[in-house]
Amino acid sequence: MFNVASPLINGLKITLQHLFKKPVTLQYPTERPIIGPRFRGLHALNRFHDRSKCVACYLCPTVCPAKCITVEAAEDPVTHEKYASRYDIDILRCIFCGYCVEACPVDAVKMTETFELANYKREDFAYTQEMLTDKK
Amino acid sequence: MVNLTIDDKQVTVAKDATIYDAAKSAGIKIPILCHDKKLHPFGGCRMCLVEVEQMKGRLIPACTTPVTEGMIIRTSNVEIIKARKLVLELLLLKHPVDCPVCDAAGDCDLQNLTYEYGVSKNPLQDEKFKWEIDYINPLIERDMNRCVHCGKCARICDEIVSFGAYSFINRGIDAKMGTAFDGPLDCEFCGSCVSVCPVGALLSRPFKFKARWWAMQKVKSVCSYCGTGCQLTLGVKDNKVLTTIYDENQGFHNGQLCTRGRWGYQFVNSEKRLTTPLIRKGNVLVEATWDEALALVTTKLREAKGGVAALATPRLTNEELYLFKKFITEGVGSQSIDHSAGYAHEALTSAAFKGLGEASSPSVIGDIQKSDLLLVVKTDAYETHPVIGFEINLGVKRQGVNLRLISDKKGKLSRLPGAQTLVHLPGSEVFLFNTLANIIVTEKLADEAAVTVAGYDALVKSLAVYTVEKGALLTGLSAEEITTLAREYASAKKALILLPLGLAYPGHNAPLAQSLLNLAILTGKIGKEGSGILFMAEKNNSQGAVDMGIVPGPGGKNGADIINGCASGEIKALYIAGENPVVSYPDRKRIEAALDKVGFLVVQDLFLTETAAKAHVVLPACSFAEKEGTFTSVGRNVQKVTRAIKPVGSSRSDFEIFNKLYAEFTGNPPYATPQSVFGEIADSVPGYGGLTWSKLGSDGFIRPVSNTLRFVPVEAAVTVSQPGKFALLTGSALNHSGTLSQYGEGPMMVCPEGYVEFGRDDVKKLGLLEGDKVVVTSAAGSVTLLAKLGKRLTTGVLFAPYHFGANSINTVASGDPVTWVSVAKAK
Ligand code: SF4
Ligand code: SF4
Ligand code: SF4
Ligand code: SF4
Ligand code: SF4
Ligand code: FES
Numbered sequence: 001m002f003n004v005a006s007p008l009i010n011g012l013k014i015t016l017q018h019l020f021k022k023p024v025t026l027q028y029p030t031e032r033p034i035i036g037p038r039f040r041g042l043h044a045l046n047r048f049h050d051r052s053k054c055v056a057c058y059l060c061p062t063v064c065p066a067k068c069i070t071v072e073a074a075e076d077p078v079t080h081e082k083y084a085s086r087y088d089i090d091i092l093r094c095i096f097c098g099y100c101v102e103a104c105p106v107d108a109v110k111m112t113e114t115f116e117l118a119n120y121k122r123e124d125f126a127y128t129q130e131m132l133t134d135k136k
Numbered sequence: 137m138v139n140l141t142i143d144d145k146q147v148t149v150a151k152d153a154t155i156y157d158a159a160k161s162a163g164i165k166i167p168i169l170c171h172d173k174k175l176h177p178f179g180g181c182r183m184c185l186v187e188v189e190q191m192k193g194r195l196i197p198a199c200t201t202p203v204t205e206g207m208i209i210r211t212s213n214v215e216i217i218k219a220r221k222l223v224l225e226l227l228l229l230k231h232p233v234d235c236p237v238c239d240a241a242g243d244c245d246l247q248n249l250t251y252e253y254g255v256s257k258n259p260l261q262d263e264k265f266k267w268e269i270d271y272i273n274p275l276i277e278r279d280m281n282r283c284v285h286c287g288k289c290a291r292i293c294d295e296i297v298s299f300g301a302y303s304f305i306n307r308g309i310d311a312k313m314g315t316a317f318d319g320p321l322d323c324e325f326c327g328s329c330v331s332v333c334p335v336g337a338l339l340s341r342p343f344k345f346k347a348r349w350w351a352m353q354k355v356k357s358v359c360s361y362c363g364t365g366c367q368l369t370l371g372v373k374d375n376k377v378l379t380t381i382y383d384e385n386q387g388f389h390n391g392q393l394c395t396r397g398r399w400g401y402q403f404v405n406s407e408k409r410l411t412t413p414l415i416r417k418g419n420v421l422v423e424a425t426w427d428e429a430l431a432l433v434t435t436k437l438r439e440a441k442g443g444v445a446a447l448a449t450p451r452l453t454n455e456e457l458y459l460f461k462k463f464i465t466e467g468v469g470s471q472s473i474d475h476s477a478g479y480a481h482e483a484l485t486s487a488a489f490k491g492l493g494e495a496s497s498p499s500v501i502g503d504i505q506k507s508d509l510l511l512v513v514k515t516d517a518y519e520t521h522p523v524i525g526f527e528i529n530l531g532v533k534r535q536g537v538n539l540r541l542i543s544d545k546k547g548k549l550s551r552l553p554g555a556q557t558l559v560h561l562p563g564s565e566v567f568l569f570n571t572l573a574n575i576i577v578t579e580k581l582a583d584e585a586a587v588t589v590a591g592y593d594a595l596v597k598s599l600a601v602y603t604v605e606k607g608a609l610l611t612g613l614s615a616e617e618i619t620t621l622a623r624e625y626a627s628a629k630k631a632l633i634l635l636p637l638g639l640a641y642p643g644h645n646a647p648l649a650q651s652l653l654n655l656a657i658l659t660g661k662i663g664k665e666g667s668g669i670l671f672m673a674e675k676n677n678s679q680g681a682v683d684m685g686i687v688p689g690p691g692g693k694n695g696a697d698i699i700n701g702c703a704s705g706e707i708k709a710l711y712i713a714g715e716n717p718v719v720s721y722p723d724r725k726r727i728e729a730a731l732d733k734v735g736f737l738v739v740q741d742l743f744l745t746e747t748a749a750k751a752h753v754v755l756p757a758c759s760f761a762e763k764e765g766t767f768t769s770v771g772r773n774v775q776k777v778t779r780a781i782k783p784v785g786s787s788r789s790d791f792e793i794f795n796k797l798y799a800e801f802t803g804n805p806p807y808a809t810p811q812s813v814f815g816e817i818a819d820s821v822p823g824y825g826g827l828t829w830s831k832l833g834s835d836g837f838i839r840p841v842s843n844t845l846r847f848v849p850v851e852a853a854v855t856v857s858q859p860g861k862f863a864l865l866t867g868s869a870l871n872h873s874g875t876l877s878q879y880g881e882g883p884m885m886v887c888p889e890g891y892v893e894f895g896r897d898d899v900k901k902l903g904l905l906e907g908d909k910v911v912v913t914s915a916a917g918s919v920t921l922l923a924k925l926g927k928r929l930t931t932g933v934l935f936a937p938y939h940f941g942a943n944s945i946n947t948v949a950s951g952d953p954v955t956w957v958s959v960a961k962a963k
Contacts, residue, residue, distance in 0.1 A: 074345060075344055105235070106236060
């Protein structure tokens with residue numbers, strides 16, 4: 001009889017102990033998680049004057065294993081410089097591997113702490129250059 | 137042969153090989169930057185350093201050092217790698233290394249070598265170059281900051297293109313690849329320099345930033361402009377042809393292209409492409425479905441039975457032309473089918489057929505460099521077939537071939553070393569060649585075997601009237617010049633005649649070709665290597681169109697008669713596949729009237745051309761990049777065309793359209809694929825026997841000829857000059873081919889509209905300035921064009937290219953070898 005009861009009591013003991021410990025869960029969304037410095041959330045593009053810093057080298061779309069980045073290059077008619085006329089990320093396909101950040105030769109693309117990416121419509125997961133570029 | 141050891145391998149090579157060639161033949165890779173197999177060794181970059189046992193103490197450049205017996209060579213060791221790394225470090229010292237925005241990245245020799253040799257930091261430091269980038273010309277961006285001073289651009293432009301746009305300027309660290317007076321580049325824009333530049337210093341502007349090299353599919357095909365049949369590689373991405381890519385291992389021309397092949401590809405994905413069938417409703421063409429359009433075509437052609445004619449462009453593939461012929465003759469039951477206005481192929485279909493027993497050139501392009509003497513009829517051979525022009529340049533400059541140009545004007549070829557241009561009066565060619573033949577007969581310079589050739593006596597008899605005196609009088613050349621030429625030609629062991637053909641050259645017809653053939657047969661030049669005659673047919677598949685029988689059948693009408701038949705009402709329905717007679721056939725007013733008159737006109741084309749705009753039904757066809765098939769180019773080379781992209785819009789390949797109509801009209805089952813038609817061609821077309829799809833391989837196959845020689849006397853029509861008038865010659869502009877190149881951005885950037893060229897004296901006489909507008913008037917009509925000042929024309933002679941739909945020169949050109957016109961300044 002005693003033998004049957006002892007695991008039950010041990011279990012209850014552990015449960016009781018936890019009542020007095022700090023909880024591991026978060027009361028999300030009222031409570032916010034602390035995000036690690038190398039967390040890989042939604043992308044952002046650094047800004048350079050009035051454009052994103054991206055020079056449309058196509059290295060990130062080339063390296064992306066999920067093939068979710070679409071870049072189109074254009075030539076500035078005055079300076080002849082190369083810039084990205086289009087920079088789209090289909091975030092539904094992104095696997096947040098961070099290869100794009102690693103590949104970028106000009107430090108244009110980065111990953112932010114933004115992880116709340118849920119949405120209602122498919123179209124809303126298509127991030128454009130305008131949405132991704134840091135605000136002035 | 138020389139024996140040597142490279143990296144412990146025994147190698148035997150020819151004695152004129154370099155160490156680099158020897159290693160390459162043994163499969164050993166030596167890195168190079170400034171070397172190119174097409175060019176003379178340069179030895180500028182020192183990337184190819186190797187160690188030679190017998191020359192220890194210093195490293196030896198492999199690309200310039202000839203092999204010697206018993207050499208022992210090491211292509212890689214610690215010391216060599218160190219030396220090569222230093223070369224790269226020195227090059228990178230002032231190099232911008234802006235690979236992320238450089239279109240060469242991925243295909244850049246400097247980038248690849250830097251990666252291969254692991255040069256990741258540089259112990260040396262210096263400022264970067266700060267040259268201004270040349271963005272002035274529309275086609276080539278010149279960023280000399282990225283230049284590695286390999287000199288390849290200057291060498292190719294000089295050695296092969298013979299233009300000479302570049303040379304090094306300044307000294308030491310300031311040295312730079314420069315143009316004349318360091319100004320903007322203004323050249324013929326063949327793009328050869330862009331192709332060979334190992335880095336991103338010379339780049340294609342129309343392709344700028346369009347795609348990265350590694351993201352493109354590379355599809356090998358054949359150029360669809362002129363008859364040279366250059367092989368090219370299309371850079372394809374997202375179902376679009378974005379550029380042409382250089383591959384030095386393609387074709388006899390080692391991947392080199394001319395300005396239109398290099399930069400004229402944009403017509404494939406042009407916004408102006410037709411994407412759906414159109415049917416005429418009153419005055420407008422409205423969109424229709426394929427079923428509607430084809431049903432209408434079927435009904436109307438059936439209604440017009442007995443009065444149907446067809447014109448096809450020689451730009452279609454052999455399989456399409458073969459099928460078109462079958463559809464028209466067997467299905468519709470008409471023998472009236474032709475191409476190229478009925479005259480531009482006559483040199484082959486009439487003259488060569490009579491004189492050689494076969495409607496094709498006995499010689500091939502490879503004969504050019506093997507010859508002793510080239511007789512080029514018209515300097516325009518360079519403009520009509522630029523890459524054959526490169527072969528002529530190489531023959532003259534490298535192989536010491538003598539060059540004689542018989543032309544009504546001077547041209548680029550006239551400037552080659554030792555070249556002599558005999559500028560004769562326009563329209564006197566046949567008389568001149570008959571005179572040459574007469575001299576050869578009377579001076580007993582003819583080949584011994586000539587007397588045994590059929591028609592010899594008749595020829596000799598007919599030649600008697602072509603005396604040197606008369607020849608001199610009519611051609612404007614001196615008696616001595618004519619006699620010397622005759623003697624030179626007759627005595628040359630190997631002599632090759634080049635005759636460009638085309639819609640713009642109505643004088644290059646059967647009589648001219650026949651007189652040339654008589655001359656060649658008389659001197660025993662046919663059937664020998666480096667000798668004979670090469671008919672340079674105009675379009676990519678002109679030879680194929682002749683082979684596939686796109687000529688009138690028994691009792692059928694030819695091109696000219698078809699147009700007349702339309703005007704007279706005898707022809708009730710006309711099917712035009714790809715031709716644009718309104719712009720390219722002589723006498724525009726007459727052509728337009730005829731096409732307006734014809735009861736039912738079907739036009740099948742890529743674009744709504746001037747001709748298509750008159751049609752009752754327009755069928756959208758595919759470009760060469762969207763189809764499979766074969767082209768037969770100058771010198772009988774049958775080559776494969778590969779499909780690179782899906783059809784644009786709902787356009788269909790000409791093959792698909794013809795196949796459907798053929799099945800409908802004959803009741804036979806349609807063909808499965810172009811390959812199955814090719815099989816039938818191989819079974820039934822002379823010269824194609826035994827050919828299979830796989831036998832064509834990547835280089836194509838030069839189909840055989842068998843010639844039966846015969847002399848056919850020709851009478852020289854005499855062109856009488858009209859006092860006070862100018863002799864108008866039409867021709868080809870270097871940047872254009874037919875009327876198709878109008879839809880290529882590249883050619884239009886450099887040569888956007890028609891012009892008329894004047895010689896120096898006439899410019900002075902008329903008080904003209906470059907860019908003035910002049911009105912040119914003939915009996916046929918009148919047109920206003922820009923005046924261009926040239927140095928190559930003699931007094932009283934004008935030249936105008938024929939490619940342009942707006943103010944087209946066929947408004948005044950009558951179709952005679954020379955059109956007499958008057959000129960006035962436009963008000
Ligand atoms: S790697 Fe950087 S510069 Fe290149 S395309 Fe991506 S974001 Fe732009
Ligand atoms: S030339 Fe080559 S190394 Fe230089 S920037 Fe361009 S890709 Fe990079
Ligand atoms: S484009 Fe051709 S002609 Fe012009 S500089 Fe380059 S090689 Fe010479
Ligand atoms: S421009 Fe290009 S081809 Fe010409 S020297 Fe410089 S690197 Fe060589
Ligand atoms: S147009 Fe003629 S010469 Fe030029 S690349 Fe094409 S086939 Fe060659
Ligand atoms: S490749 Fe030999 S020196 Fe440049």
